[in-house]
Amino acid sequence: MKKTCFFSLAMLSAIMFTSCEQEYSTQEETTVNLKTTTGDFDRLFVTPKEVGMRLFSEALVTSMNQSVQLRQIIKQKALEEFNNDNDVLFVMIKDLPTEYGKVQNLIASNLPGGMSKLNEIISGNPTLTILVPTLPEKSFSPSTWDVNGEVPSVGIRLTRTNNIPFIWNSGDEQVIPGNYTPDFPALVVKENERLITDNDPLYQKLSTRVVYSDGLVGIKFLDDLFDAQRSPQSYLYMRTRHVDEKISDAYSLYQEIDGWHRDYLYYNITSGTPNGPMSNDFKEFLGKFKMVGDGYAAYDLIADQTDDPSVNPKPEGGNWAHWTEGQFEFQVSFLINSTGGSGEETNRYFPVRPDDLFQLTYSKHEKGKWFWKKTWYTLDDIDNKTLLLNIPVVVWDLEDKSIEVEVTFYEVDIPSTTTYTTSHVSEFATNFELNTSLGETQKVGMKFGASAKETNTRTISRVMTQGNDPLGSDIVEFGDDVIVGRRNAPFFGSYWKIRSYSTGSVEFTFEPKRVQ
Incomplete structure (x- = not known):
């Protein structure tokens, strides 16, 4: 009886879609028609990996119609947020039991080619993931x-198009425009942007936790900030109007004289005490993060799945398959040269929920009648919001590091990396001497002291993540003021204003904070 009930619900969905597919070309979406042919759907799958995702998704829909326990497993694992998102890595659930045997046996039973084909799909896409998204207005x-009454449909996230191959819970297949978001149960099959496999050269260099290993493939986190066990959203913090007393003292000390705030923070240098040893009390952090400019343009820049506009020209109302991604993932590259030879690139990654970065306003579009009515959302208005981060980067010791850091931002799609070398010209401070009586090296003099600064070219090994959306770079200099003023805000009183930087797409702060 259960199978019959779920099949009937699925058929109702199919009937509903047939009755309303002509109506999507009305109102704002005058150029959009959801009626697609089998050929339209088939043409979206080109590579073996994409074809495998389609076959897996079709089998997943059939299996969810059969198994309540499979639906319960997917829900429970999504709620665990192992990677700080509602992702379910398939290889982590494949051996769990359902009323039809193991998960992988159930999926394979609904897959042409059976277990052999499933193994082939997983081998070609080890991070194959099922996302349980949070849809607008708490609709799902x-x-x-x-799980007892709802069998979700499944969308497939591809990286060459913003359109969504959509498999209804009835098994019917449609192509959904990227600017449409469902308000009914729907899952997403995708690659995982927060994990990396051992066939990537970056894998061995990472000290992050291994998520899965079976002798055939190893999978680990791309960054600890994606690991719920090591970083349960702790990178987010609320800024107060107060700063560390030593930072505000540095502002006061150098208001009337020419000097560097960080000289005081790292070396305790003032006009009256011009020499000092390095202190590890402070470290540089990535603080404020905000997309700049028009909200629509900013959102389109990072929500667009493909950087090839010829694949899917942007329609009116946006070209964003945002609901299929879950959270955004960002990469920040901090490039700093070393006095000792080759330079150093530090890469950090962090996730952001769309509604933490943007104020999103949706329009509803109800189609169909009575039991066959379904609602879709399109984005109506987008405003940028400020995100407050607390991501540690580097202790800035000028004895072995250059006086500037290049900060580059990317929005991450699929983390397939390539390592390459490049040359980078940097300036270095040379005013360091060994104080033999104290047995320590000291920075001698404010700023560059009496010494001339050096300019050197260093060869740096850098990691490029293919398919990322570049968001620009800016240069942070050791001599930049940390605090640039004090402001008054209604109801909150006065607060310190931290210097901010801009890449043209991103506004951010790079600020020292006390760590001990």
């Missing part, structure tokens, strides 16, 4: 999913 989420 992992926590609200009624």
Whole structure:
């Protein structure tokens, strides 16, 4: 009886879609028609990996119609947020039991080619993931999913198009424009942007935790900030109007004289005490993060799945398959040269929920009648919001590091990396001497002291993540003021204003904070 009930619900969905597919070309979406042919759907899958995702998704839909326990497993694992998102890595659930045997046996039973084909799909796409998204206005989420009564449809996230191959819970297949978001139960099959496999050269260089290893493939986190066990969203913090007393003292000390705030923070140097040893009390952090400019343009820059506009020209109302991504992932590259030879690139990654970065306003579009009515959302208005981060980067010791850091931002799609070398010209401070009586090296003099600064070219090994959306760079100099003023805000009183930087796409702060 259960199978019959779920099949009937699926058929109702199919009937509903047939009855309303002509109506999507009305109102704002005058150029959009959801009626697609089998050929339209088939043409979206080109590579073996994409074809494998389609076959897996079709089998997943059939299997979810059969198994309540499979739906319960997916929901429970999504709520665990192992990578700080509602992702379910398939290889982590494949051996769990359902009423039809192991998960992988159930999926394979609905897959042409059976277990052999499933193994082939997983071998070609080890990070194959099922996302349980949170949809607008609390219409569907992992926590609200009624696994006993709701069989989700499945969208497939591809990187060459913004359109969504969509498999209804009836098994029918459609192509959904990227600017449409469902308000009914729907899952997403995708690659995982927060994990990296051992066939990537970056894998061995990472000290992050191994998520999965079976002798055939190893999978680990791209960054600890994606690991819920090591960083349970702790990179987010609320800024107060107060700063560390030593930072505000540095502002006061150098208001009337020419000097560097960080000289005081790292070396305790003032006009009256011009020499000092390095102190590890402070470290540089990535603080404020905000997309700049028009909200629509900013959102389109990072939500667009493909950087090839010829693949899917942007329609009116946006070209964003944002609901299929879950959270955004960002990469920040900090490039700093070393006095001792080759330079150093530090890469950090962090996730952001769309509604933490943007104020999103949706329009509803209800189609169909009575039991066959379904609602879709399109984005109506987008405003940028400020995100407050707390990501440690580097202790800035000028004895072995250059006086500037190049900060580059990317929005991450699929983390397939390539390592290459490049030359980078940097300036270095040379005013360091060994104080034999104290047995320590000291920075001698404010700023560059009496010594001339050096300019050197260093060869740096850099990591490029293919398919990322570049968001620009800016240079942070050791001599930049940390605090640039004090402001008054209604109801909150006065607060310190931290210097901010801009890449043209991103506004951010790079600020020292006390760590001990």
